[in-house]
Amino acid sequence: MTHTSLPGTFLWGVATAGHQNEGDNSSSDTWFLEHTAPSLFREPSGPACQGYQQWETDLDLVAGLGLNAFRFSVEWARVEPERGVVSAEALDHYEHMVDGCLERGLSPIVTFSHFTAPHWFAAAGSWTAADAPARFAEQCDRVMARFGDRIAYGVTLNEPNLEQLLQAGAKLPAEAETLKTRMLAAAARAAGSDTYASANVIPAHRQDEFQAAFTRAHRTARDAIKARRGDLPVGVSIAIADEVAIPGGEERRDAKRAAVYDHWLREARHDDFIGVQNYERIVHGPDGEVTLDGELNGMGTVIAPGSLAGAVRYAHEVSGVPVLVTEHGIQTPDDAQRAAFVPAAVHQLAAEVRTGTPVLGYCHWTLMDNFEWIFGYGAQLGLHEVDRETFQRRPKPSAKAYADVVRSYRGGLTDSGSGSRNNNGN
Template sequence: MTHTGLPDGFLWGVATAGHQNEGDNLASDTWFLEHTTPSLFREPSGPACRGYQQWETDLDLVAGLGLNAVRFSVEWARVEPERGVVSAEALDHYERKVDGCLARGLAPLVTFSHFTAPHWFAAAGSWTAADAPGRFADQCARVMARFGDRIAYGVTLNEPNLEQLLQAGAKLPPEAEALKARMLVAAARAAGTDTYASANVIPADRQEEFQEAFTRAHRAAREAIRASRGDLPVGVSIAIADEVAVPGGEERRDAKRAAVYDHWLREARDDDFIGVQNYERIVHGPDGEVRVEGELNGMGTVIEPGSLAGAVRYAHEVSGVPVLVTEHGIQTGDDTQRAAFIPAAVEGLAAEIAAGTPVLGYCHWTLMDNFEWIFGYGAQLGLHEVDRETFQRRPKPSAAAYADVVRSHGGVPTASRD
């Protein structure tokens, strides 16, 4: 153990995602939806941060912060841009990236699907198609065959419960849900198919259907990954707020947990860990959510560093498996808020670990400001800003604040997959 009580081998990292960072993900469902009329997306992703070209520079940034892990996704749409057509170039690229991580002492934490999927997959029934689990398992198997021996953790799906979380908290106005529906109808028409769907723009009336589909896909992926390498820790990541109750609000809190989180936390009992992705705390009263006084983040909720420890505690209590914080951050254009938020949240996490909750590591979302899905480039969560013309990365004060946190907790050992 280190002097802070954090376990030996604790992972300190950042999280990124291919579509949001790499740019020009032309064969993906999200790219297709961004260019559909009408579209729920504020703007197209375009070149994003040009991360596909600048991956070596970006890994240098991660290593330069004194971290020992980086989470990133392998984009299925790049690997299999057409049904049955596998891109050797894309697999070569991601293999180089994995080796680049190891060369810099960074443990590669690989996400096999971070929302996006190939356009052909979305047009052929998406995740609810009968053959979807098998096709996703095939993708996982080909990735594992290429460089699965060198990755440290495998995350099958990113936030399969996100839409339930958004709808349970009424985060999107009714007009946004209506626009989503029109976009998907238009996309199906443009693709020449009966339906079109993508993992993070699911209609409200298809939530249960997609939860069942994602569950089948997760299980098939887990089996394929373990068949290739039985010792690789595998899990799923979920979006989870810290749900707390004032007197009289317990029933509402518990109903929210049951509707949004508990299915996946129970599913994780057969996994090696549960990925926790936390950004806020929600307070429940007898009549609904309670507005708490305090400084607000860009999501409109009070900045609460203690939300991370609370979310981690509940995730472990229900799942019974170790927690890997696969994402945690704050949406804000004021980086002084982020610079103060990170150390306070990590201190709370360290206290939770000291109290007995097993936590494998912490990944901050995200390395740099990037494409934040339907919000485009308006939402800022990065430790670095990106010049939208030159794509130069510039560190914010929060990058140094995070590096200081890592150093204050004893630094990090050399990355290892053992």
């Protein structure tokens, strides 16, 4: 069956991140924290998926799914491993990736900061340092100068509100907050600095400070990107659950929205789009969050394919700008759940578009199982599994399920399988 409810310009993609896929990102703040004692990270990232070496194979996988977009991040720590020292090799690498996307009919969606930053940046005050916006703007400018003329969308920051979302929902145990604080203090001592911080391990008492810092960085980055290319759509991507209320829970729902999302949705009114990254639905009752009956995902919430449409609807209502789904998926070791979940979510997203909500595209998280930050390699969200010894990529049934639903909306223009020029990862 062919669906016609989405425009022909709609982007169908997958999203990835440099640190989580590339491996050996040893000049980054996250790498430093992974090797700090004590560490909140379950295990070090190490070689990750060897994506830095296997990027051509991975782009073949994306094209083989019949997609037309690929979201990836440019690792600032690779481009500027030491302050003021710019790696021409790293810039060459990412330029080759952009050109590789275009050769395969994939629109490059570039994230300028996907949580990680250079170690030197983290040790010099991180995002709250007075010169942080200027340093980030310099990085954005050098990336734009190299290949900004060939990318389709620019995402300044990835999920600057993630810590607020985790803390508002008590997603991490109380002892994790203590361990985080101890880890950052140990990292500061090891780095010989007064403080150490990273974008996705922020202590609770510094949330407001970092929100203000991220806001300054986003604005400065947007201006730098636009200075090079005024017509490039630029926005920020936020983590956003579908917050719903049963009778009596409306006040709690609205308070959660105000605390976690609304700042960035209002900020996006000055951008070209708002990036939505949705993984779950949260149900609020008069006494707190409510767990309804149903099959659970790996995050412990009920699997709700309609959560994406709900999150998109709210994001657009507040921001007033088009939505780009920069991430959506499901954490589960049971790929049958993923294979059923993704098509159902896409169909409900298409129904939301039919009501008039402008959606530019959909990027599934993620192409392959990878390093999921503090959870290491235990969390599985990929369309492909990766052998941790050989780094061979193997498609899961959900890869075909996603390819099939994309084909149904693109009018049968693509193959339904997950085949590519080489899907062995060798």
